[in-house]
Amino acid sequence: MTLEFTKYHGLGNDFILIDNRSSLTPILTPQKSIELCDRHFGIGADGVIFALPGQNGTDYSMRIFNSDGSEPEMCGNGIRCLAAFLTELEGVNRTKDSYRIHTLAGVITPQLTDDGQIRVDMGTPRLLAIEIPTTLAPAEFQVINQPLEVGDKTWNVTCVSMGNPHCITFVEDVHQIDLEKIGPQFENHPVFPKRTNTEFIQVINRNYLKMRVWERGAGITLACGTGACASLVAGVLNDKCDRTATIELPGGSLEIEWSQSDDKIYMTGPAERVFTGKY
Secondary structure, eight states: OOOEEEEEEETTEEEEEEEOTTOSSOSSOHHHHHHHHOTTTSSOOSEEEEEEEOOTTOSEEEEEEETTSOOOSOOHHHHHHHHHHHHHHHTSOOBTOBOOEEETTEEEEEEEOTTSOEEEEOOOOBOBGGGTTOSSSOTTSBOOSEEEEETTEEEEEEEEESSSEEEEEEOSOGGGOOHHHHHHHHHTOTTOTTOOEEEEEEEEETTEEEEEEEETTTEEOSOOHHHHHHHHHHHHHTTSSOSEEEEEETTEEEEEEEOTTTOOEEEEEOOEEEEEEEO
8 A cells, every 4th residue: 555644743742644544544653663663774754644624514534543553542743743734635725714623632723824824722621630531639639749759759740631641740940850761650550541741841931941851652852732721720730830831941931921801722823744655
């Protein structure tokens, strides 16, 4: 089979985009997606995203396989890349228009703006332990600044779900974190039955945070959109930042707002087309 694809990235978090609008079933298996994501023997990416037909009144559906073959509920950088890809497929200018996209985390609404950025309504954060999910607290309690032993130290963590699980911890210097060593220990910690993404946050000021991330199923990545959203929420809950802030990631910055009026998270950032090809 010859596969046509387009590669996009959101702040260096890169994806292989597949036109899958003829079926609700991804045309690639998780194992084949692993092969395509391999940076030495394949195309190279953090994940494969499939643009599928809409469901339940939505415009399109999104499925994604991580580079390890696992399937996350949602991906913030990925959905911006999908929105840009859809405008390419449609061949129309959707500036100021928006898509309603069905994901495993619910309906997500990205909107293309005049300056080429994509603003995404990420929905409301979920804060109860059962929603993360985590056993760090009773099911109907929130996990805010709770101690967690990982490796050889105790970390104070806050847990947030953006449709996928996040564990956030605040540190003095994100560059001092041995992410390759500690990341897998967080991801696979037994208190997270579905594993977790982990964000290490350095507070520069109340409107500017630095973040490094270990992504569940992908490892170290240059950016994580849902992680940036979850980190802002954690910052607000711990009184470390305001409800609007710039989150600086290794691949660039995202603007995140936790709206007081509707309790939703809004993420604004770029999506860049890299190249198209046939595999």
